[in-house]
Amino acid sequence: MKRSVTVDIAGQKLTLKTDADEGYVKSLARFVTDKIDEAKKGSKGMATQSVAILAAMHIADDLFQTRESERGFRRLIKEKSRSIVALLEKESA
Secondary structure, eight states: EEEEEEEETTEEEEEEEEESSSHHHHHHHHHHHHHHHHHHOTTOOHHHHHHHHHHHHHHHHHHHHHHHHHHHHHHHHHHHHHHHHHHHHHHHH
């Protein structure tokens, strides 16, 4: 059931309709605010929209790096699993 959750992101109050837990939504808002604050530090005088885009790029970079790391981890697990299965099959033969 959707409910309203009000969050503050970089000084802007937003009311969101969501099925997600309120605490989770608020933690997302804090994360985004932190990324915006980081982007502001390195970009004095930059327009708010540009800072938001820069923060979005940082978030996208985090996401892409995490996805790539996960893919590498999954490949490693598959390789190790195949090695273990091959050893087990060799020993049972």
